[in-house]
Amino acid sequence: MIKTFKEIINYREMIVNLVKKDLRGRYKGSVFGFLWTFINPLFQLLIYTLAFTYILDSGIDQYYLWLFVALIPWIFFSSSILGGSTSIRASKDLVTKIYFPREVLPIAYVTSCFINMLLTFIIIFITVLVSGRGIHLSVVVLPIIWIIEYILALGMAMLFSAITVYFRDMEHIMGIILQGWIYLTPVLFQIPEEKPAAKAIMMFNPMSPIILAYRDILYDGVFPSAERLLYSLGFAVIFFFIGFYAFGRLKRHFAEEL
Amino acid sequence: MEDTNNAIEVRDVKKKFKIFIDKGSELKERILFKERKQYEEREVLKGISFDVKKGEAIGLIGHNGCGKSTTLKLLTRIYYPDEGTVEMAGRVSSLIELGAGFHPDMSGRENIYTNASIFGLSKKEIDDRLEDIIDFSELEDFIDNPVRTYSSGMYMRLAFSVAINVDADILLIDEILAVGDANFQRKCFDRLREIKRKGTTIVIVSHSLGQIEQICDTTYWIEDGVIKESGVPRFVHERYMYEMERKRILQVEKEQLKKQQRRKEEYLKEMEEEAKQEAKRKKKEKEQKEEAERKAEEDRKAGIVDNFKKKLPYFCEPDAVRTGTGEAEFVDIKLTDKDGNEKYIFDTEEKIYVRIKYKAYKDDLKAVLGYGVFRQDGLHCYGTNTAIESNQPITLQREGEAVIVIENNLLPAYYYIDNALHGTDGVKYDDIVRTKTFMTASYKHDIGISRIKSTFTVDGKTYLMGEKKDGEQ
Numbered sequence: 001m002i003k004t005f006k007e008i009i010n011y012r013e014m015i016v017n018l019v020k021k022d023l024r025g026r027y028k029g030s031v032f033g034f035l036w037t038f039i040n041p042l043f044q045l046l047i048y049t050l051a052f053t054y055i056l057d058s059g060i061d062q063y064y065l066w067l068f069v070a071l072i073p074w075i076f077f078s079s080s081i082l083g084g085s086t087s088i089r090a091s092k093d094l095v096t097k098i099y100f101p102r103e104v105l106p107i108a109y110v111t112s113c114f115i116n117m118l119l120t121f122i123i124i125f126i127t128v129l130v131s132g133r134g135i136h137l138s139v140v141v142l143p144i145i146w147i148i149e150y151i152l153a154l155g156m157a158m159l160f161s162a163i164t165v166y167f168r169d170m171e172h173i174m175g176i177i178l179q180g181w182i183y184l185t186p187v188l189f190q191i192p193e194e195k196p197a198a199k200a201i202m203m204f205n206p207m208s209p210i211i212l213a214y215r216d217i218l219y220d221g222v223f224p225s226a227e228r229l230l231y232s233l234g235f236a237v238i239f240f241f242i243g244f245y246a247f248g249r250l251k252r253h254f255a256e257e258l
Numbered sequence: 259m260e261d262t263n264n265a266i267e268v269r270d271v272k273k274k275f276k277i278f279i280d281k282g283s284e285l286k287e288r289i290l291f292k293e294r295k296q297y298e299e300r301e302v303l304k305g306i307s308f309d310v311k312k313g314e315a316i317g318l319i320g321h322n323g324c325g326k327s328t329t330l331k332l333l334t335r336i337y338y339p340d341e342g343t344v345e346m347a348g349r350v351s352s353l354i355e356l357g358a359g360f361h362p363d364m365s366g367r368e369n370i371y372t373n374a375s376i377f378g379l380s381k382k383e384i385d386d387r388l389e390d391i392i393d394f395s396e397l398e399d400f401i402d403n404p405v406r407t408y409s410s411g412m413y414m415r416l417a418f419s420v421a422i423n424v425d426a427d428i429l430l431i432d433e434i435l436a437v438g439d440a441n442f443q444r445k446c447f448d449r450l451r452e453i454k455r456k457g458t459t460i461v462i463v464s465h466s467l468g469q470i471e472q473i474c475d476t477t478y479w480i481e482d483g484v485i486k487e488s489g490v491p492r493f494v495h496e497r498y499m500y501e502m503e504r505k506r507i508l509q510v511e512k513e514q515l516k517k518q519q520r521r522k523e524e525y526l527k528e529m530e531e532e533a534k535q536e537a538k539r540k541k542k543e544k545e546q547k548e549e550a551e552r553k554a555e556e557d558r559k560a561g562i563v564d565n566f567k568k569k570l571p572y573f574c575e576p577d578a579v580r581t582g583t584g585e586a587e588f589v590d591i592k593l594t595d596k597d598g599n600e601k602y603i604f605d606t607e608e609k610i611y612v613r614i615k616y617k618a619y620k621d622d623l624k625a626v627l628g629y630g631v632f633r634q635d636g637l638h639c640y641g642t643n644t645a646i647e648s649n650q651p652i653t654l655q656r657e658g659e660a661v662i663v664i665e666n667n668l669l670p671a672y673y674y675i676d677n678a679l680h681g682t683d684g685v686k687y688d689d690i691v692r693t694k695t696f697m698t699a700s701y702k703h704d705i706g707i708s709r710i711k712s713t714f715t716v717d718g719k720t721y722l723m724g725e726k727k728d729g730e731q
Binding site for chain 2: 007010016017095097098100256
């Protein structure tokens with residue numbers, strides 16, 4: 001595995017190029033172009049805010065902000081896994097014709113989603129400032145949260161991208177899983193303290209501490225719980241190695257399967 | 259690596275592919291048809307081993323589907339072997355799929371970066387090579403235009419320039435030197451030689467044996483997933499060519515015989531059909547018919563039958579021309595080997611047996627039997643007949659056979675043969691132009707129309723080609 005990591009580092013320029021191509025290509029040809037990176041989450045925010053403030057009253061103060069700081073990281077996570085899982089299939093031409101460490105493809109995809117999220121954080125910061133809450137000192141730990149989430153997303157994208165090559169349904173199964181997963185994560189609503197079973201399940205979910213941490217830092221302006229984050233980190237690292245290991249085993253026959 | 263002087267070590271590599279009959283990778287299909295065998299396994303490589311020394315250039319040859327491209331793909335690590343090992347020392351670049359990852363909307367310059375990065379080059383390494391790449395591609399004026407505006411030649415030039423400037427330790431090439439115009443090809447070729455001089459190990463898969471001979475030190479001939487022969491390219495290629503030619507000829511022969519068989523069947527069917535209609539008409543116009551037949555019979559006896567058959571018989575080429583009075587006629591003509599097997603392709607110096615069946619409609623008809631051979635372009639190669647070869651006229655039976663044995667010295671080309679049955683006075687009984695076509699094949703590279711046996715003796719030593727050429731190395 002160390003050999004693979006070394007090789008991936010040698011191919012860093014390829015990752016950089018793929019990320020650039022992806023970011024630039026994503027909205028190419030559309031009128032607003034790169035602005036869509038910002039328009040998309042803004043509209044999602046608007047819809048959820050309207051729904052949860054006026055239709056279903058969540059009872060949460062400044063719900064739009066409460067939601068926004070969690071929603072953006074969630075979108076990163078889910079799109080990384082969804083798009084990442086098809087990243088090998090999508091680059092069939094490359095995979096069947098030329099050698100490069102195959103890990104590069106999901107890495108590049110997740111990285112481009114990640115950069116997309118970081119760009120959207122500009123809007124988050126502006127929203128936080130506009131809301132009057134101000135930016136708390138705990139913002140210094142934000143990069144750590146980003147990294148944990150990145151590792152978790154990458155590990156899962158690796159695993160599922162390799163499986164999808166052999167088993168196409170995986171892509172659709174992931175779509176369903178992710179739709180359910182958002183409700184096991186305190187993105188749209190708070191953890192129901194009065195329902196211990198639901199709470200236990202939600203806290204088992206490694207994404208919950210991550211989402212809560214974002215909210216602690218950006219909404220409540222406090223330092224997040226290190227303990228819970230360690231749990232997520234542990235989970236992320238394990239998944240990362242499982243993902244890489246499985247990918248390493250499965251990649252041998254990619255060219256034949258595609 | 260067992261030997262540090264080796265750049266590539268391939269050890270007993272086997273590779274199977276699953277040929278899917280109906281590929282089901284959906285869950286439903288996987289569960290429902292779990293028991294059903296959905297694929298066949300085909301073993302493409304059945305145990306291949308070879309070493310390539312650092313700085314050596316090797317060529318892989320073999321007919322389509324023999325496994326040479328699979329071998330190359332194993333070397334590039336696109337495929338992994340099922341069994342055995344492939345070890346490579348150093349950076350590998352491949353000229354297999356040129357322009358992998360090119361993006362049509364990006365400029366040539368940007369694509370250089372993308373493409374080179376796929377070979378594992380860092381930004382700095384690409385920066386260092388950028389100028390060389392652009393110079394080599396001769397695209398200075400277009401390098402900032404999007405690649406979609408390039409002609410296909412320009413596109414390939416750019417791709418080739420990137421791949422060849424990677425400065426790999428091992429360069430893998432698949433049928434590549436067909437890039438661009440003659441000048442650029444020349445340049446690529448020179449560059450390849452330069453790269454080889456610098457010590458790069460090169461593996462080429464090609465059908466162009468000449469190119470392999472110019473660059474490679476060793477050729478590996480792969481057949482049916484194993485290495486059939488290896489050694490000095492020129493010698494291996496000679497035997498390879500011989501084998502290929504033999505295979506090709508067998509194939510052509512098979513097709514030709516099939517075609518003839520089909521023609522025969524069609525002919526017989528048509529004849530049958532005609533006979534049926536004839537029978538119908540006979541019924542209706544019985545009397546008239548009888549009358550006419552009587553007359554025809556009389557005519558035939560009197561020897562004034564003409565147009566005796568408008569239809570060409572099946573044994574002729576479709577474009578044959580038949581004339582004659584019909585007092586005697588050919589009913590079958592075959593070209594065969596000495597054992598009587600019908601053939602289409604004859605080796606130079608192989609005897610051609612023209613086997614003829616005839617019918618005569620008069621007793622004791624005196625005749626001359628002859629033939630002529632023409633090359634496809636119309637050159638009259640040879641012609642003779644029984645009157646030339648012998649001073650006795652032949653007397654035909656009512657039904658009989660003849661064999662003409664031709665000592666064929668004709669060099670490889672397409673030929674056709676004419677056959678004629680004349681009266682001693684020159685009246686044509688049956689004369690067929692282009693009865694049969696045939697080909698000749700030869701493994702010797704002599705030139706001209708016909709082989710004239712020649713022996714070279716220089717300074718007292720006679721130079722002859724041995725039957726089997728083992729004398730290399």
